[in-house]
Amino acid sequence: MDVDNDKTFKVSAIKNGTVIDRIPPQSLFKVIEILGLDRTDHQITFGTNFDSKHLGKKAIIKITDSFFEDRDIDRISLIAPEAKLNIIKDYKVVEKRQVSIPRQIRGIARCFNPKCITNQQQMETRFTTKIERGGISLVCHYCEKITATKNLQIISKSRTYPIDF
């Protein structure tokens, strides 16, 4: 058992569900929002500012009886690129999944360019990801402008689109 897992148990073990580990503390509430955990009926525990070998400080979320699709995991990869998912069945880790940044992403982030068509019409955004020293940047498939990490806005599941004209 490595150091990270040892810390995980401080937040109380779950019988069945998902543990999301190695979340940067500043992204914790964003991850909760993106995964729609603020509207779930399942039990959730989360903790933040744990010591982490990898990140310095990290946050952890445990969700009882919930399992996630790859598409949802892609959503958090933009703000928690090193996140690790442990799938728990009967108190045991049955599967570990590493979040990976997909080359193409659809409908997860918003283009920062206000004159981009995707901010004016009811349509899905599309980007190519570019990993640079400063983090991840997104090249818009439509307006070709680059959205840098510091301008990154994630589209939450409850998002409504503005109507054009």
Added chain:
Amino acid sequence: MPKSLISIHDLSKEEILHILHTASAFEREPDSSLLRHKVIATLFFEPSTRTRLSFETAANRLSARIIGFTDSGSTSVTKGESIKDTIKTVSNYADLIVIRHPLEGSARYASEVSSVPVINAGDGANQHPSQTLLDMYSILKTQQSLDGLQLTLVGDLKYGRTVHSLLQAMSLFSTRFTFVSPPELAMPLEYKQFLQHRNLSYKESKDLLPHIPEADILYITRVQAERFSEPMEYEKVKNVYSLTASMLHPCKPNLKILHPLPRVNEIALDVDNTPQAYYFEQARNGIYTRMAIMAYLLGLT
């Protein structure tokens, strides 16, 4: 999805050369019946008279028929119709759509919902690939080759989409670049890095005069007052990049001056009568280039 022309990156070097050679054939024989049974739609969601007339002339020269609108004020857009619905509808009527729209990325989106080829005639500050191709046709025609030329770009190099697209397309032909602009409007870093990745050399300068003798092509763009936060800053630079006929001594015998038009005061009227002035012929070349683009996208060349 049918083949569309949205961004200059959509074309390979071979496709660019194919279109330019077809343009040359159309210039020798400008009246053609190649598109006799075709309907071309020109959808201008914002007015651009010069570009629209150029496309419509090209379509007419190819014997196509034309439908469309010249600004969105008289269309269902004012009732809140989405771009998608407009394009879906028109692609039932026409064989090819030319679109001009103020929003960036609109033409790419149109090409994804259209069942016929789409040509981007300008999407905001993003792309205007037929302009790039007509610039390249003008360069090819006046220099006999696109390879290894000295291309000097002058004026607003920061916001000017024409210079960015031209830089990217000409980088396929071992071009040497010189960027002449006020520091406020210098070529953005991403384009300089783009050239470095391709091992192409470039120079940067605030002064135009020392770079005229070495140039094969002087590509001049307008410095717009609205790009400056301080009106005084604009007043300081606006005449610095104004080209006059006396500045063209000495120059290379093959030097040509290009400008995407409209011109204001960046090229003095006395330049018009020099053998180097080429901007009005450049506009005419737009007709042959756009004929070639339409014919290519319709699979007829």
